[in-house]
Amino acid sequence: METATALQTKTVAIIGNPNVGKSSIFNQLTGLNQKIGNYPGVTVDKTVGFLRIGEKEINLIDLPGTYSLYPKSEDEVIAHRVLNGLGQEKPDFALVILDACNLERSLLLGTQVMDLGIPMAFVVNMKDLAIKKGIQIKTFELYKLLGVPLVLTDARNNEGIDAIRQLMATEKFESPKPLLDSYAFADKALVEEVIARFGFINPYQAFQMLVFGEFDKTLPIADKQWLKEKSLVFGFDRKRQQVRETEARYVKIASILKKSVDRVKIESSNVTISLDNVFLNPVFGFVVFLGIMLLIFQAIFAWAAFPMDLIDVGFAGLSGWIYENLPPGVLTDLLAEGIVPGIGGVVIFIPQIAMLFGFLAILEDTGYLSRVVFLMDRLMRPFGLHGKSVVPLISGMACAIPGIMAARNISNSKERLITILVTPWMSCSARLPVYIILIGLTVPDTLWMGISFQALGLLAMYLLGVLFTLLGALALKFILKTKEKSYLLTELPIYRLPRWKTVLLTMFNKSKIFVLEAGKVILSISIVLWVLASYGPSGKMQAIEDEKTTILQTTPEAEWSSVEELYASKKLEASFIGIMGKAIEPAIRPLGYDWKIGIALLTSFAAREVFVGTIATIYSIGGDVENELTIREKLAKEVHSDTGEKVFDKATGFSLMVFYAFAMQCMSTLAVVYRETKSWKWPILQTVVMTGIAYLAAFITYQIFS
Amino acid sequence: MTAAELSLQQSSIIESIRESDISINFLELGILPGKEIKLLKKAPFGGPMAFLIEENIIALRQQEAIMINLKS
Numbered sequence: 084m085e086t087a088t089a090l091q092t093k094t095v096a097i098i099g100n101p102n103v104g105k106s107s108i109f110n111q112l113t114g115l116n117q118k119i120g121n122y123p124g125v126t127v128d129k130t131v132g133f134l135r136i137g138e139k140e141i142n143l144i145d146l147p148g149t150y151s152l153y154p155k156s157e158d159e160v161i162a163h164r165v166l167n168g169l170g171q172e173k174p175d176f177a178l179v180i181l182d183a184c185n186l187e188r189s190l191l192l193g194t195q196v197m198d199l200g201i202p203m204a205f206v207v208n209m210k211d212l213a214i215k216k217g218i219q220i221k222t223f224e225l226y227k228l229l230g231v232p233l234v235l236t237d238a239r240n241n242e243g244i245d246a247i248r249q250l251m252a253t254e255k256f257e258s259p260k261p262l263l264d265s266y267a268f269a270d271k272a273l274v275e276e277v278i279a280r281f282g283f284i285n286p287y288q289a290f291q292m293l294v295f296g297e298f299d300k301t302l303p304i305a306d307k308q309w310l311k312e313k314s315l316v317f318g319f320d321r322k323r324q325q326v327r328e329t330e331a332r333y334v335k336i337a338s339i340l341k342k343s344v345d346r347v348k349i350e351s352s353n354v355t356i357s358l359d360n361v362f363l364n365p366v367f368g369f370v371v372f373l374g375i376m377l378l379i380f381q382a383i384f385a386w387a388a389f390p391m392d393l394i395d396v397g398f399a400g401l402s403g404w405i406y407e408n409l410p411p412g413v414l415t416d417l418l419a420e421g422i423v424p425g426i427g428g429v430v431i432f433i434p435q436i437a438m439l440f441g442f443l444a445i446l447e448d449t450g451y452l453s454r455v456v457f458l459m460d461r462l463m464r465p466f467g468l469h470g471k472s473v474v475p476l477i478s479g480m481a482c483a484i485p486g487i488m489a490a491r492n493i494s495n496s497k498e499r500l501i502t503i504l505v506t507p508w509m510s511c512s513a514r515l516p517v518y519i520i521l522i523g524l525t526v527p528d529t530l531w532m533g534i535s536f537q538a539l540g541l542l543a544m545y546l547l548g549v550l551f552t553l554l555g556a557l558a559l560k561f562i563l564k565t566k567e568k569s570y571l572l573t574e575l576p577i578y579r580l581p582r583w584k585t586v587l588l589t590m591f592n593k594s595k596i597f598v599l600e601a602g603k604v605i606l607s608i609s610i611v612l613w614v615l616a617s618y619g620p621s622g623k624m625q626a627i628e629d630e631k632t633t634i635l636q637t638t639p640e641a642e643w644s645s646v647e648e649l650y651a652s653k654k655l656e657a658s659f660i661g662i663m664g665k666a667i668e669p670a671i672r673p674l675g676y677d678w679k680i681g682i683a684l685l686t687s688f689a690a691r692e693v694f695v696g697t698i699a700t701i702y703s704i705g706g707d708v709e710n711e712l713t714i715r716e717k718l719a720k721e722v723h724s725d726t727g728e729k730v731f732d733k734a735t736g737f738s739l740m741v742f743y744a745f746a747m748q749c750m751s752t753l754a755v756v757y758r759e760t761k762s763w764k765w766p767i768l769q770t771v772v773m774t775g776i777a778y779l780a781a782f783i784t785y786q787i788f789s
Numbered sequence: 790m791t792a793a794e795l796s797l798q799q800s801s802i803i804e805s806i807r808e809s810d811i812s813i814n815f816l817e818l819g820i821l822p823g824k825e826i827k828l829l830k831k832a833p834f835g836g837p838m839a840f841l842i843e844e845n846i847i848a849l850r851q852q853e854a855i856m857i858n859l860k861s
Contacts, residue, residue, distance in 0.1 A: 150817040150818060151813075151817040153813055153817065155813075155814070184844060185819070185844070185845065187819060188817075188818070188819040188845075191817060191819075216844070322810070322812075322813070325813050326808075326812055326813060326816065329813060329816045329817065330816070333816070333821060355846065356829065356841070356846075359829065359830060359839070359846070363829075363830045363832070363839060365831075365832070365833040453848070456848070457830075457832055457836075457837050457839060457848045458832060458836075460832065460836055460837050460850065461832055461833070461834050461835065461836030461837070462836075470837070568810070568811075570811055570814070570850065570852070570853055571837055571848060571849060571850045571853065572811065572814045572815065572818065572847070572848075572849055572853055573847070573848050574818060574845055574846065574847055574848075575839060575846040575847070575848050576846075577846075
């Protein structure tokens with residue numbers, strides 16, 4: 084029997100310095116064919132792209148941007164593990180991206196990869212800039228000296244990308260001779276023992292193993308111990324040998340570049356330095372930063388409202404359509420009241436998340452984000468944070484999840500932990516619908532000097548979040564202990580125009596991660612909630628049903644709908660969730676909440692935005708769908724059955740907002756914190772402390788306003 | 790003299806990097822002995838400093854800048 088020609092699958096690892104255009108090349112090659120996963124035991128995302136060239140299937144592994152293969156963060160550990168095939172299959176080839184304007188520095192990493200003995204090729208990117216700067220690379224000369232094939236590219240303008248494809252198709256990778264003799268930095272006997280133990284093919288792999296040994300958390304304890312002992316026996320001083328290795332490497336690189344690169348002095352105006360005169364100016368720099376932040380806020384709050392309204396209306400319409408066109412029954416109810424609103428509750432956040440990440444991608448891509456680190460570091464430090472904490476904290480305003488994930492860039496573990504722990508206090512977009520509904524209910528819609536009171540109310544909630552984030556960080560600064568020194572040593576890359584493809588891809592990928600990670604939780608909670616609200620202890624539910632039937636027989640048809648609504652609410656009270664809400668009512672009474680709000684609090688522990696859905700469910704379930712009022716109008720009419728007073732008065736509304744500002748109510752965030760800290764200690768602590776403070780603050784708020 | 794003592798727009802040549810746990814971080818960013826270094830910007834209130842080293846702009850805090858010894 085004949086089979087189709089089997090596809091040949093090859094794996095290529097792609098590595099390079101930060102800001103070298105690596106992701107540009109990766110995106111040009113793979114487009115939307117990317118998959119984001121995890122490496123076991125570490126928090127680094129594993130991004131793999133797929134492309135097909137003729138009969139060849141290529142899995143492109145995008146390794147994190149790094150300046151060298153020295154253990155500094157998990158990024159380097161991952162690069163080391165992938166390139167040496169530790170815990171995973173070794174890639175067939177390596178593609179190292181070099182910066183044509185910065186060959187010396189990028190070859191530090193490049194030659195380290197050479198010495199590992201993996202078949203490889205170099206991509207010399209940003210040739211356009213190099214030409215402008217008068218850097219002339221003699222490609223053939225460089226190839227002869229390094230023994231590694233070279234491709235020149237200008238990835239931003241899509242130049243040379245076909246040459247990379249061609250190179251991968253024809254597998255023109257070569258295993259070069261090592262640049263350095265590893266035995267100069269570690270005892271030969273030691274290196275040979277490491278090679279034997281780990282089954283390596285060359286001495287530099289063994290040297291790297293010795294260097295990474297104590298740093299690699301995923302390495303089995305026995306191996307770690309063994310490496311430590313052997314290092315001691317042979318007197319191998321990791322840090323010293325690394326410095327020696329680097330210095331030796333730079334000497335060799337300098338001599339190679341002397342023969343292969345000509346420099347013509349071109350006097351050109353330096354755009355980056357001129358722009359920095361504005362962006363890093365002690366006064367204008369901050370003005371520009373504030374302006375950009377305002378623009379982002381405007382986008383998230385105002386511009387995102389339009390698509391969000393459309394989504395809202397669309398899903399409400401869909402629910403109505405389902406009721407009209409499907410036969411009545413449990414499944415229809417589940418679909419119209421559980422699943423559709425649940426999906427709607429997830430989808431509605433996509434505009435905001437996409438916009439925030441779009442802006443962040445633009446800021447990062449243009450080189451501005453590093454300037455934010457430069458400007459903000461001094462202000463962050465007194466709070467135990469790093470200039471790099473600004474990015475996670477700002478991201479936290481859209482969603483704590485990407486913010487916490489972005490904290491990986493902070494190399495100091497204490498600063499990173501503080502950032503992770505306080506980021507959920509930044510006002511995330513999930514709180515926004517809660518605030519909007521409650522502010523609409525409790526703050527008058529009047530203007531003060533042309534500014535709406537409601538807008539001021541929202542601003543106040545955001546400032547409250549920022550204030551407590553900083554205070555929380557300050558408290559943690561004194562509580563957490565560390566021996567690590569904090570440092571700032573970062574490049575401010577040149578300014579460039581953003582690559583729109585990269586920006587759009589980031590927006591797409593981040594929205595996808597949100598829908599898949601948080602969406603699952605929110606949707607399942609919506610379904611569980613619907614079941615809990617629709618069913619109860621069977622005897623009781625049946626009794627209410629019977630009572631309703633009896634009453635209906637004696638009432639005129641015109642009053643049926645009000646009877647229906649009354650019994651719907653009675654049924655809800657008798658349902659499982661009604662029972663749970665009532666059970667916690669004594670505890671939340673001092674905060675000004677009744678059992679219905681109690682139910683919303685319970686479901687919000689899955690995710691804050693569930694509040695709106697729950698409240699909507701609680702007040703609309705069982706009622707006539709034709710008769711649907713908007714949630715806000717409905718809530719405004721809600722009164723306490725005993726006193727006849729409004730449920731959502733100022734005191735309760737403010738108290739609820741304060742509770743939502745502080746409480747840890749997001750299972751997805753907790754899951755991410757666990758993933759990032761590799762310990763349940765921190766998410767549990769976060770839940771207890773944040774919710775405790777929320778309870779106290781809400782209590783005080785209620786007492787003040789009631 | 791160290792890089793922390795440079796005044797704005799002043800240039801010098803790097804003589805050595807003081808040995809520390811983060812010496813390797815200087816080296817891998819291309820902050821090497823023999824290179825020209827120029828102070829471009831200082832963030833207010835004793836914040837980070839931005840240096841031009843060859844054609845790269847590197848931001849350091851003062852505590853890191855004092856680890857760069859300059860030729861007198």
